Amino acid sequence: MKYVTLNNGVKIPQLGYGVYQVEPTEAGRCVNDALGAGYRMVDTAQAYHNEEGVGAAVKKSGIARSEIFLVSKIWISNYGYERAKASIDESLRRLQTEYIDLMLLHQPFCDYYGAYRALEEAYREGKLRAIGVSNFQPNHFIDLASNVEIVPAVNQVETHVFCQQIRSKEYMDEFGTHTMSWGPLAEGRNGLFVNPVLKEIGKVHGKSVAQVALRYLTQRDVIIIPKSVHRNRMEENFNIYDFELTPDEMERIKSLDLAKSAFFDHNDPETVKMFMGWRAL
Ligand code: NAD
Numbered sequence: 001m002k003y004v005t006l007n008n009g010v011k012i013p014q015l016g017y018g019v020y021q022v023e024p025t026e027a028g029r030c031v032n033d034a035l036g037a038g039y040r041m042v043d044t045a046q047a048y049h050n051e052e053g054v055g056a057a058v059k060k061s062g063i064a065r066s067e068i069f070l071v072s073k074i075w076i077s078n079y080g081y082e083r084a085k086a087s088i089d090e091s092l093r094r095l096q097t098e099y100i101d102l103m104l105l106h107q108p109f110c111d112y113y114g115a116y117r118a119l120e121e122a123y124r125e126g127k128l129r130a131i132g133v134s135n136f137q138p139n140h141f142i143d144l145a146s147n148v149e150i151v152p153a154v155n156q157v158e159t160h161v162f163c164q165q166i167r168s169k170e171y172m173d174e175f176g177t178h179t180m181s182w183g184p185l186a187e188g189r190n191g192l193f194v195n196p197v198l199k200e201i202g203k204v205h206g207k208s209v210a211q212v213a214l215r216y217l218t219q220r221d222v223i224i225i226p227k228s229v230h231r232n233r234m235e236e237n238f239n240i241y242d243f244e245l246t247p248d249e250m251e252r253i254k255s256l257d258l259a260k261s262a263f264f265d266h267n268d269p270e271t272v273k274m275f276m277g278w279r280a281l
Helices: 024-037 051-061 081-094 112-124 138-147 166-174 188-193 194-205 208-218 232-237 245-252 271-275
Strands: 004-005 011-013 041-043 071-072 102-105 131-134 154-158 178-182
Touching: 024 232, 024 271, 041 112, 051 071, 051 081, 071 081, 081 112, 102 112, 102 154, 112 131, 112 138, 131 178, 138 178, 166 178, 188 194, 194 208, 194 245, 208 232, 208 245
Parallel strands: 041 071, 071 102, 102 131, 131 154, 154 178
Antiparallel strands: 004 011
16 A cells, blocks of 8 residues: 655555445445455545444454544535534544544535634644645635645545546645545546546556556545445455556546546536535535
């Protein structure tokens, strides 16, 4: 496993396991399988309603807590200083842990400045080992990172071969903030799993399309958290450090970039309206 050092010196595995859309009743089994496959980082969120299952599986695993890196996110209904502060304690309780390794603000909407102050406070109290944001596009990201005391360690944004975040990553790099990819396989959108370029490159290395797509991101110094509920795919997605893409292959994959979201554009007013409707998630 490759580790990356965040801007506060904390080490994070470059490859983790994400549990978005994993049913609360399935989360325990999935995390148990993922830990068995070798993953040591798990990405959950208050809005996924499966922090309890994640925490229970980590506890039951018998693996030292210090060896597992837990990521969670505060949902927008818990923004504002007071609510965010209380919700951090709730996440700690659900995850059955005394600290969360990385806590993010899930979306750049509602009172995120107030919520970020609660993150900073919990970080100073030792409840959080690192703090950051998610889905902050360069405009929101630069604004926040320039006006807080603790610069975000991570910005978790949609990043895959069709939405590579080349320019956004440069802005994050300027602040020493690591890019963490959500949807590293684009959830299969845009025909990712049958893409001819990825298939051809995979053939050369004896690797699957998924492995090529994930390896590409790690070679660009992006942290990734692919998701699958199947143990064999968890293993496949984990097994990406035994080959290397050549500079030519990297260029060919770079050319697949459409530089736009395969899901929704956070700068689109309709997206903002959609999230206001999801405040009660
Ligand atoms: P993903 O790109 O990881 O795709 C997952 C899907 O791809 C699976 O459900 C499965 O259908 C397919 N798949 C996975 N491995 C495969 C393989 N080896 N072969 C064939 N098919 C395969 O999508 P995701 O789950 O949306 O993103 C990963 C994680 O990122 C999430 O679980 C979550 O933790 C995080 N996330 C965060 C946000 C956010 O707003 N911060 C949004 C979405 C996801």
